[in-house]
Amino acid sequence: xxxxxxxxxxxxxxxxxxxxxxxxxxxxxxxxxxxxxxxxxxxxxxxxxxxxxxxxxxxxxxxxxxxxxxxxxxxxxxxxxxxxxxxxxxxxxxxxxxxxxxxxxxxxxxxxxxxxxxxxxxxxxxxxxxxxxxxxxxxxxxxxxxxxxxxxxxxxxxxxxxxxxxxxxxxxxxxxxxxxxxxxxxxxxxxxxxxxxxxxxxxxxxxxxxxxxxxxxxxxxxxxxxxxxxxxxxxxxxxxxxxxxxxxxxxxxxxxxxxxxxxxxxxxxxxxxxxxxxxxxxxxxxxxxxxxxxxxxxxxxxxxx
Amino acid sequence: xxxxxxxxxxxxxxxxxxxxxxxxxxxxxxxxxxxxxxxxxxxxxxxxxxxxxxxxxxxxxxxxxxxxxxxxxxxxxxxxxxxxxxxxxxxxxxxxxxxxxxxxxxxxxxxxxxxxxxxxxxxxxxxxxxxxxxxxxxxxxxxxxxxxxxxxxxxxxxxxxxxxxxxxxxxxxxxxxxxxxxxxxxxxxxxxxxxxxxxxxxxxxxxxxxxxxxxxxxxxxxxxxxxxxxxxxxxxxxxxxxxxxxxxxxxxxxxxxxxxxxxxxxxxxxxxxxxxxxxxxxxxxxxxxxxxxxxxxxxxxxxxxxxxxxxxxxxxxxxxxxxxxxxxxxxxxxxxxxxxxxxxxxxxxxxxxxxxxxxxxxxxxxxxxxxxxxxxxxxxxxxxxxxxxxxxxx
Numbered sequence: 001x002x003x004x005x006x007x008x009x010x011x012x013x014x015x016x017x018x019x020x021x022x023x024x025x026x027x028x029x030x031x032x033x034x035x036x037x038x039x040x041x042x043x044x045x046x047x048x049x050x051x052x053x054x055x056x057x058x059x060x061x062x063x064x065x066x067x068x069x070x071x072x073x074x075x076x077x078x079x080x081x082x083x084x085x086x087x088x089x090x091x092x093x094x095x096x097x098x099x100x101x102x103x104x105x106x107x108x109x110x111x112x113x114x115x116x117x118x119x120x121x122x123x124x125x126x127x128x129x130x131x132x133x134x135x136x137x138x139x140x141x142x143x144x145x146x147x148x149x150x151x152x153x154x155x156x157x158x159x160x161x162x163x164x165x166x167x168x169x170x171x172x173x174x175x176x177x178x179x180x181x182x183x184x185x186x187x188x189x190x191x192x193x194x195x196x197x198x199x200x201x202x203x204x205x206x207x208x209x210x211x212x213x214x215x216x217x218x219x220x221x222x223x224x225x226x227x228x229x230x231x232x233x234x235x236x237x238x239x240x241x242x243x244x245x246x247x248x249x250x251x252x253x254x255x256x257x258x259x260x261x262x263x264x265x266x267x268x269x270x271x272x273x274x275x276x277x278x279x280x281x282x283x284x285x286x287x288x289x290x291x292x293x294x295x296x297x298x299x300x301x302x303x304x305x
Numbered sequence: 306x307x308x309x310x311x312x313x314x315x316x317x318x319x320x321x322x323x324x325x326x327x328x329x330x331x332x333x334x335x336x337x338x339x340x341x342x343x344x345x346x347x348x349x350x351x352x353x354x355x356x357x358x359x360x361x362x363x364x365x366x367x368x369x370x371x372x373x374x375x376x377x378x379x380x381x382x383x384x385x386x387x388x389x390x391x392x393x394x395x396x397x398x399x400x401x402x403x404x405x406x407x408x409x410x411x412x413x414x415x416x417x418x419x420x421x422x423x424x425x426x427x428x429x430x431x432x433x434x435x436x437x438x439x440x441x442x443x444x445x446x447x448x449x450x451x452x453x454x455x456x457x458x459x460x461x462x463x464x465x466x467x468x469x470x471x472x473x474x475x476x477x478x479x480x481x482x483x484x485x486x487x488x489x490x491x492x493x494x495x496x497x498x499x500x501x502x503x504x505x506x507x508x509x510x511x512x513x514x515x516x517x518x519x520x521x522x523x524x525x526x527x528x529x530x531x532x533x534x535x536x537x538x539x540x541x542x543x544x545x546x547x548x549x550x551x552x553x554x555x556x557x558x559x560x561x562x563x564x565x566x567x568x569x570x571x572x573x574x575x576x577x578x579x580x581x582x583x584x585x586x587x588x589x590x591x592x593x594x595x596x597x598x599x600x601x602x603x604x605x606x607x608x609x610x611x612x613x614x615x616x617x618x619x620x621x622x623x624x625x626x627x628x629x630x631x632x633x634x635x636x637x638x639x640x641x642x643x644x645x646x647x648x649x650x651x652x653x654x655x656x657x658x659x660x661x662x663x664x665x666x667x668x669x670x671x672x673x674x675x676x677x678x679x680x681x682x683x684x685x686x687x688x689x690x691x692x693x694x695x696x697x698x699x
Contacts, residue, residue, distance in 0.1 A: 006543035014536065084315065111375025114579050210531045211560050215373060217531055254540035257523045266526055266694070
């Protein structure tokens with residue numbers, strides 16, 4: 001039982017990274033823009049956050065720096081894609097590659113840096129409950145913020161007027177434009193917000209998850225976050241659960257190895273990616289299911305007047 | 306928003322970014338070459354013919370690294386040795402390095418490029434460079450090649466390796482003396498004989514002071530992936546291990562142990578600074594003695610190819626350093642005893658009887674394993690849980 005509690009705790013920790021990034025991408029895609037540059041943004045944010053943590057010693061400033069880095073890159077991406085109408089997928093890939101190289105270059109002086117010994121967090125009282133204590137209540141505050149953020153985004157998308165306008169822009173920018181909404185500015189705002197969240201995710205990895213900066217340390221989590229948004233059919237609650245699922249599979253494979261379960265470790269390493277493909281195939285088979293949730297104008301450029 | 310102004314904007318942006326890239330890449334190149342002599346030619350101007358062989362000019366030496374110099378582990382150790390080499394031989398040599406050269410066909414291009422820039426002694430610091438290096442060595446007989454951790458040689462190519470298992474054994478002795486749960490954890494990189502031998506040696510060392518220990522192993526299937534190493538270390542801690550060991554290249558495992566209040570070791574380089582409270586000792590590789598010897602041979606004209614060098618504590622290539630004050634004195638004394646025994650050859654780690662974890666005896670009582678046996682280890686010793694990925698072939 002103790003092991004299960006620890007596995008749950010590790011899953012929550014691991015899934016939070018994906019949750020932040022995927023929620024950001026969700027907002028992007030709901031506005032109709034696919035930002036394939038998630039990996040690059042997360043890497044630049046990781047180095048920015050780590051640098052901020054090294055210089056100021058404050059985690060929250062580090063998250064802010066990461067969010068800022070993500071937002072700046074996303075703004076550049078947005079300007080290209082929204083105003084110059086470049087192909088979204090190609091531009092996103094270019095951003096991803098740029099981010100990979102740029103973060104490596106900027107991060108050279110930081111590869112040997114260390115952050116001080118980190119505090120461990122727990123909610124007093126609740127953390128001592130048997131089983132649920134170690135499972136749920138000994139997490140970094142960001143884990144709880146991720147959950148709160150999911151609820152906030154769900155409320156924003158489905159219960160607020162601004163969210164309705166955002167979804168309208170994603171479904172049919174021409175109609176929204178005809179109604180007088182500033183489609184391009186709304187899309188840019190969505191892209192910047194999405195970039196900021198990806199940035200927070202990137203900073204979380206280098207400051208909380210691993211306390212190191214090394215190039216390429218995001219190691220594909222940006223791409224998983226992109227797949228996750230589709231896997232969750234663009235609904236916030238499903239995004240969060242999907243993030244925990246993937247985080248869980250990754251931790252489970254190490255747990256199983258440690259137990260001596262005789263599945264080849266390479267197969268277990270492959271599992272998270274296999275799970276993504278499986279789900280994509282399953283939901284793609286039901287065309288009407290996808291159509292109900294997928295923003296109709298996703299990936300399409302918008303030319304006003 | 307007429308089309309014309311957008312077009313001009315895009316053109317300006319395009320030329321501007323091209324200029325920026327040209328300027329930045331000019332800065333970037335200089336990061337990579339470290340001249341020991343006074344006026345080195347810049348790497349990009351290496352189209353000029355290499356200086357006339359031997360007598361005039363310093364010997365140019367190049368290193369190819371698989372990871373970043375800042376990994377704090379494997380590549381860091383190689384680069385430290387390169388710096389020691391420069392200090393020792395001063396202006397008789399001129400060294401340079403290229404980091405993050407992938408273990409694939411692209412490595413061949415890098416080696417050819419190094420040779421064309423006039424480097425006469427080239428080091429490749431990972432197993433995966435073996436085939437590319439062999440190819441280039443065959444084409445360039447007057448360049449000398451040194452390949453780390455491989456097994457194929459040529460008249461102008463040597464193989465060199467370090468007995469990391471000796472460091473692993475000594476770390477094991479400390480681990481055996483420090484563990485309270487009698488469960489040790491190892492974050493394994495790639496299941497090749499070298500890594501399996503290290504896991505086994507670690508366990509044998511621990512069992513020599515604490516026969517009850519068992520070792521759990523988790524594989525990340527990469528040499529270097531800090532987030533994955535963190536997750537692997539966490540899962541070992543969740544499984545009850547309170548002293549961790551690694552065969553991966555970053556300090557993530559040590560840091561994870563520190564976060565959880567457990568112990569761990571530094572690997573390949575001294576990692577004390579990364580988690581002072583968790584750090585028990587670092588098993589380090591010192592490549593400098595070998596690099597200095599082979600360079601001196603090259604300078605003196607006595608360098609010979611087709612050699613296999615496997616150096617350990619005796620030659621000064623392996624050591625266990627920065628042993629923490631938390632380690633009790635009797636354990637430290639045992640480590641010193643083992644070290645002295647390895648130095649003068651009186652102590653043999655792999656001496657029978659040794660049983661594998663399925664109960665079969667793999668080394669008869671009284672026999673000392675030879676290098677051939679050590680090079681092909683494909684089983685786990687008794688006390689290590691699980692099976693070797695890929696299965697036992699013995």
